[in-house]
Amino acid sequence: MTTLQQPQHPVLGAVVAITASLGLVAEANPSFMATEQKAATLLEIARAKAQLAELELRVLAAADDVAAESAARDVAAWLHHHTHQRAETLRADLRLAQALDRTYGLVAAAMRTGDCNPAQAQVIVDALDDLPAGLDPEIRTRAEEALVAYATQFDPTQLRRLGRRILDLIAPEIAEAEEAKRLAAEEAHARAKTRLAMRRLGDGTTRISAVIPDAAADRLATNLEAFASPRRDDGTRTETGEYLPYDRRLGRAFCHLLETLDPARLPIHGGDATTVIVTIDIDQLRKEAGIGDIVGGTPITAAEARRLACTANILPAVLGGDSEVLDFGRKERFFTAAQRRALLLRSATCEAEGCDIPGTWAEAHHWLAWAQGGATDLDNAALLCSHHHHRAHDAAYLHERLPNGDIRFTRRT
Numbered sequence: 001m002t003t004l005q006q007p008q009h010p011v012l013g014a015v016v017a018i019t020a021s022l023g024l025v026a027e028a029n030p031s032f033m034a035t036e037q038k039a040a041t042l043l044e045i046a047r048a049k050a051q052l053a054e055l056e057l058r059v060l061a062a063a064d065d066v067a068a069e070s071a072a073r074d075v076a077a078w079l080h081h082h083t084h085q086r087a088e089t090l091r092a093d094l095r096l097a098q099a100l101d102r103t104y105g106l107v108a109a110a111m112r113t114g115d116c117n118p119a120q121a122q123v124i125v126d127a128l129d130d131l132p133a134g135l136d137p138e139i140r141t142r143a144e145e146a147l148v149a150y151a152t153q154f155d156p157t158q159l160r161r162l163g164r165r166i167l168d169l170i171a172p173e174i175a176e177a178e179e180a181k182r183l184a185a186e187e188a189h190a191r192a193k194t195r196l197a198m199r200r201l202g203d204g205t206t207r208i209s210a211v212i213p214d215a216a217a218d219r220l221a222t223n224l225e226a227f228a229s230p231r232r233d234d235g236t237r238t239e240t241g242e243y244l245p246y247d248r249r250l251g252r253a254f255c256h257l258l259e260t261l262d263p264a265r266l267p268i269h270g271g272d273a274t275t276v277i278v279t280i281d282i283d284q285l286r287k288e289a290g291i292g293d294i295v296g297g298t299p300i301t302a303a304e305a306r307r308l309a310c311t312a313n314i315l316p317a318v319l320g321g322d323s324e325v326l327d328f329g330r331k332e333r334f335f336t337a338a339q340r341r342a343l344l345l346r347s348a349t350c351e352a353e354g355c356d357i358p359g360t361w362a363e364a365h366h367w368l369a370w371a372q373g374g375a376t377d378l379d380n381a382a383l384l385c386s387h388h389h390h391r392a393h394d395a396a397y398l399h400e401r402l403p404n405g406d407i408r409f410t411r412r413t
Contacts, residue, residue: 014055046117047114048114050114050117051111051112051114053117057100057101058097060075060093060097061100061102062101066078074094076094077090092122096118096121096122099125099129100121103128104125104144106141106144107121107147107148109148110148110151115151116148120151120159123156123159123160124144124147124151126160126163127160127162127166128143128144130163131143131166132182139167139174142170143166143167146166146170147159147162147166150162179291179299180301180302183300183301184303187213187300187301190213190214191213193211194212194213194216196208196209196211197209197210215300215304223253223257224254224257227253227257228250228252228253279292279293292305303394339364339376339381340364342378343378343381344360344383346378346405347405349362351382351383351405351406351407352384352385352388352391352406352407352409353402353406354406355387357385359383361385361386362383362386362389363383363384363385363389364382364383365381365384366380366381367380367382367401368380382401391409392407392409395412396411396412397410397411397412398411398412
């Protein structure tokens with residue numbers, strides 16, 4: 001009985017032809033190529049790599065049966081076993097392959113013509129996945145088209161920046177509201193992730209590891225770079241006169257920062273907040289979903305700006321039309337040490353109902369926000385721990401003063 005041989009599929013035939021062609025130049029020496037030929041070859045290889053990568057992803061997306069044949073967990077695991085590539089890289093390739101196959105056909109088509117490389121494709125897919133749920137499908141398609149077009153001009157890092165602001169470019173009428181929602185979610189995520197650990201290494205040093213919000217990192221960097229600037233000659237050079245590496249300069253700068261904090265200006269617990277400038281339009285300031293900027297580039301929600309204005313040593317620059325400065329805040333906006341002592345006499349703990357966090361750990365909160373004309377006086381003050389201070393500026397919660405002086409928080413329905 002004769003077994004019919006299955007004809008070779010064109011995809012396999014093309015790959016075999018590619019490997020055969022490469023075999024023909026296995027011993028070729030590029031040193032003897034003309035300069036323009038080397039340049040043209042490098043560009044063609046880059047295009048061919050993108051095309052071959054897309055073909056690989058296309059086959060991966062359709063290769064569930066390959067894994068099933070040997071009971072492998074998935075085709076990435078099967079390929080790892082047979083080719084010894086990095087397992088995490090293959091799993092990422094499989095996720096990208098499935099995304100291109102199921103959702104992002106325009107990205108796949110750009111790779112197929114060599115106009116988009118795998119790194120760019122991953123950035124585009126990530127940016128599109130990060131678009132708000134429930135977005136009009138037509139806007140999603142326009143976003144994909146725009147980012148694919150940008151792939152011919154920008155590298156993955158630049159594309160990532162464009163991807164974060166793609167709605168500003170293609171749908172500015174909805175971008176602001178969506179950006180405000182995204183920032184609010186990022187700030188909540190940052191608060192949940194914030195942590196700092198110190199571990200003594202036993203050699204006279206301590207390793208400090210921290211995850212903090214971007215806005216706080218900008219404030220820290222501003223202070224450290226004032227100490228670490230290579231224009232300074234106090235400790236930024238090695239014994240041979242060369243500048244220290246940037247990370248070492250920052251490490252020394254952090255030590256200098258700690259050593260130069262003025263104890264007379266420190267509150268009972270914690271340190272003096274960094275002086276920064278927050279710029280925000282007056283209309284944005286009044287909106288629940290407004291957006292401001294810390295000078296240095298980090299955007300923050302209007303709610304975060306209003307919260308910082310209660311306690312942090314910031315200068316709020318409130319702008320009107322045509323960026324006219326309507327109000328440039330002064331430190332008189334912030335509660336004085338004497339006022340804080342008076343608040344501690346009024347309440348020894350956080351004033352939120354049922355909260356027993358010591359008042360010395362708490363923050364002075366403007367009951368009527370300064371953005372709405374609230375005065376910095378005791379009648380307009382509440383002593384709240386950090387948790388409840390955030391809730392006071394959280395649009396998801398209402399708060400009211402009870403007859404006994406406690407503040408009750410309730411989630412909006």
